[in-house]
Amino acid sequence: MSYGELNLGPVWSGTDKQTGQFLKGHVPANKGKKWNDYMSKRAQKKSAKGWKNLDLHRNKNGRSDVSGRCRKQVVAVMDDGSWVLFPHIGSAAELVGGRRENVGRCCRLNQSRKQLKKPYGHPTNKVNTDHKYKGVRFYFVDDNTWTSKIKKT
Numbered sequence: 001m002s003y004g005e006l007n008l009g010p011v012w013s014g015t016d017k018q019t020g021q022f023l024k025g026h027v028p029a030n031k032g033k034k035w036n037d038y039m040s041k042r043a044q045k046k047s048a049k050g051w052k053n054l055d056l057h058r059n060k061n062g063r064s065d066v067s068g069r070c071r072k073q074v075v076a077v078m079d080d081g082s083w084v085l086f087p088h089i090g091s092a093a094e095l096v097g098g099r100r101e102n103v104g105r106c107c108r109l110n111q112s113r114k115q116l117k118k119p120y121g122h123p124t125n126k127v128n129t130d131h132k133y134k135g136v137r138f139y140f141v142d143d144n145t146w147t148s149k150i151k152k153t
Contacts, residue, residue, distance in 0.1 A: 073141040074107060081151025085141070096134040106133040111143045 014026030022028075030038050039047070071088035076095060078084075086092040089107070093100040109131040116126045129145045130137060139146035 072107075074103065075139045075141055075146045077137045077139065077146055077149045079135070081149070083146070083150045092138060096136055098134050102133050103138050106131045106138040107140050107143075110137065110139050110145060113145075 014023055015021065016023060035044050035047075074086045074089055074092040076084045076086065076092055084095065086095070089100045089104050093103045096103075110129045113127045113129060116124045116128050118124060130149075137146075137149065139149075
């Protein structure tokens with residue numbers, strides 16, 4: 001380099017020239033901006049359509065649709081009529097030393113009030129609300145079926 005010559009290094013664009021990937025430290029041009037600042041109304045409508053596709057084609061293996069929902073209170077009713085109130089299904093499963101999925105299944109089956117069937121498939125006039133898991137009947141608190149199963153003192 002000779003005297004007086006101005007040499008500027010390459011301009012940092014924030015992207016890799018070969019792969020096109022963003023490099024560490026790259027700040028997007030739309031960071032902190034509202035859609036109205038950099039997108040037309042028509043483009044906003046087109047982008048919003050993509051959210052429906054995300055909901056339709058979202059991976060179901062990684063998480064369930066009910067994750068993050070509020071926990072439901074559960075009542076455990078013993079055979080002698082005594083009962084215990086739990087803040088959620090997980091703590092009810094700890095009581096019997098079982099799995100929370102099975103306690104939830106028991107609660108849902110008792111809440112559904114399915115009609116019993118005879119062995120050859122014909123329905124009876126009886127409704128089963130006595131599903132048990134490890135010898136204990138579980139019910140959701142908002143389902144009033146359990147109030148008729150407890151011992152009132």
